Amino acid sequence: MLLTAVLITTFIACSKNDDDDEYVEPTPVSPVTVDLTQVPYATLSEYKFFDGPLKNLKPSLDVLPYAPASSLFSDYAHKKRFVWMPKNTKATFNSDGTILELPVGAALIKNFYYDNVQNIATPGGTRIIETRIMIRKSTGWIFADYKWNAEQTEATLDLDGSFTDITWKDENNVVKTANYRIPNESQCIICHKSRDINDVVTFIPIGIKPQNLNFDYNYGTETKNQLTKWIEAGYLDSNFTFPTAENTTIDYNDTSKPLELRARSYVDINCAHCHGVDRHCDYRPMRFAFSETKNNLVNMGVCVNTQDMQGFSPSLGKIITGGRPEESMLYYRINTTDETYRMPLHGRTVIHEEGVALMRDWINTLDRCN
Structure with missing residues (x-):
């Protein structure tokens, strides 16, 4: 009887302790470090x-991938883009x-890469x-450009610019x-500069416009509209109406879409960042902004x-x-590699x-000028 009482008492005590010390799963914390007093890092x-x-x-x-509907052409390089924002912003x-x-504190990260590369240690x-x-x-906004080493183990800050041969x-x-x-x-400044109402030059991103993000993106575990995903991730206020279909850019490579x-x-994606009000050109x-070329x-x-021949x-x-x-001057200038x-x-x-080819085909649909 004494042994039974001891066992019962022990069981009750353990049960009480289990309730008092109930395990709580810790909230995951992003490891990202963006110290604004220290960036750009080396x-x-x-x-x-x-x-x-x-x-x-x-x-x-908390580092979220994203992509615009159309991509700025960069010598056929592929791109992987990500956005990160500080907690509760x-x-x-x-x-x-x-x-x-x-x-x-926010950061936009864009990686430029090639697949099936031939002039590396292991071709392909x-x-x-x-x-x-x-x-x-x-x-x-500030710029930071990181050049990757041949081993693909690290990328080092380099804002001086350079050339590298690539065969793929x-x-x-x-x-x-x-x-x-x-x-x-x-060169980064030329494409990203703008002037504010006081005629002061500022730097701004290019692609993160609602018109460019208003389509489904494959996140691996789910496919979802990017604007919806940003809202769910706590990265975007929801107090706005999504762009209509006619105000949303498309993938210019999609031949099923109207020319x-x-x-x-x-x-819009290749030219408007310079050819717009308060921009470089x-x-x-x-x-050339999508919203300014409709009709x-x-x-x-x-x-x-x-204007200048x-x-x-x-x-x-x-x-x-x-x-x-x-x-057509536009056609000539996109169809030459002469840097001038x-x-x-x-x-x-x-x-x-x-x-x-796309611009040629579109120009051919237009009526002749008087």
């Missing part, structure tokens, strides 16, 4: 944006065609060339080459006189000559064959 790994071997680009907790909506307003593998980061400080096989097994250009800080929408989406008449051929440059052939007197791509004349000014050293 190496990419110091941010802890990625979990495991750096070259795998596996995002750490989020972006806010301005308009469909305006970049999301990210909080102080992947080579990451650079990782560009934009970080939002209280004084505005494309999806059709065709060998291609490029003398890929890693931009210097001045005009593809052309407008192409110039705002003295030119074109306004507006003039903003697309159609039948608009070329720079010794060009008189046949290139219009920015776009309807039905005549060979007489090519467009965009930076970001490519080879011709974007598919983009040129």
Whole structure:
């Protein structure tokens, strides 16, 4: 009887202790470190944006992948993009065609890489060339560009710019080459600069506009509209209406879509960051933002006189000559590698064959200029 009483008492005591010491699963904490007094760091790994071997680009907790509907052409490089924001902060909506307003401390991470590379130690593998980061400080956005080593184990801060030869096989097994250009800080500024209401130059991101993110993205474990995902992740205020279909850009590579929408989406992502109000080339008449080209051929440059012929052939007197791509200045400049004349000014050293074909096909649908 005594033994039974002892066992019962012990059981009750243990049960009570179990209740008192109930295990609580700790809340996971993101390892990311963005100290605004210290950034940009000397190496990419110091941010802890990625979990495991750096070259795998596996995002750490709270590092969210994203992609715009259309991608800025960069010598056929692939890109993996991510966004991170400090805990309890989020972006806010301005308009469909305006970049999301990210909080102080936020970071945008974009990795440039090639698959099936031939001029590396093990041909056929992947080579990451650079990782560009934009970080939002209280004084505005700053740039940080990280150049990857040959071993693909680390990337080091380098804002001086450089070239690197790359040889790869494309999806059709065709060998291609490029003398890929890693931009210097001045070149970053040209594409990302804007002027505020006081005519002060500021730097802003390019692709993170609601119009570019309003489509489903495969996150691995689920496929979901990116704007919805940002809201659910606590990265975006929900007090706005999603862009309508007509105000949403499309993938310009999607041949099932209308040719005009593809052309407008192409110039939006490849040209509008310079050819817009308060941007680097705002003295030119074109306004290539997607929201400004709807039913507006003039903003697309159609039948608009070329302002500065720079010794060009008189046949290139219009920015776009309807039905005549060979007489269109825009077509000429996207179809050359001459650094003096090519467009965009930076970001490519080879011709974007598919983009040129797209713009040629669209120009051929237009009526001739009077």
